[in-house]
Amino acid sequence: MKDVYDLLGRIFISILFLYEVLDTFFFYSNTKSTLSFYGITWGQDFILITGLICLTIGGILVLIGYYANIGAFLLLLYCLPYTIIVYSFWNDPIEKQQLSSLNFMKNLAICGGLLVLMANGSGKYSIRRLIHNLRLPE
DSSP, X not given: OHHXXXXXXXXXXXXXXXXXXXXXXXXXXXXXHHHHHTTOOTTHHHHHHXXXXXXXXXXXXXXXTSSHHHHHHHHXXXXXXXXXXXTOGGGSOHHHHXXXXXXXXXXXXXXXXXXXXXXXXXXXXXXXXXXXXXXXXX
16 A cells, blocks of 8 residues: 555655646746846846756656656756745745745645655556566576
8 A cells, every 4th residue: 555655755846846846937028027026136047947858857757656756856856946935934024924834834745755765766566666666588
């Protein structure tokens, strides 16, 4: 049953980040204005394209279970700075602090899930395991 949970967890995590890729891609100009709102004005195109590459490669690697630890690391490289910049509840007005702190903690939990994935690997139901089982003996 653990292997089924590993697969479902990888699917849920990757859907979240792959959806963010689509959202950023289709609303690119809105995302750039959001970066400006958070005070990030230098190299917005570079930041967005690098983020899209990390999210796409990381999301696909986690989804298929091929080098899922590298994919989880790429997603973690995106998720941690995003969480600290966007949900900095300590800088928010009192009326926004509760919601922002909840979102901050939610994203920290997602980062924790990525760390668990990095530590435990992709499990039995993965492309990596399939490739390993299909190798011919020498």
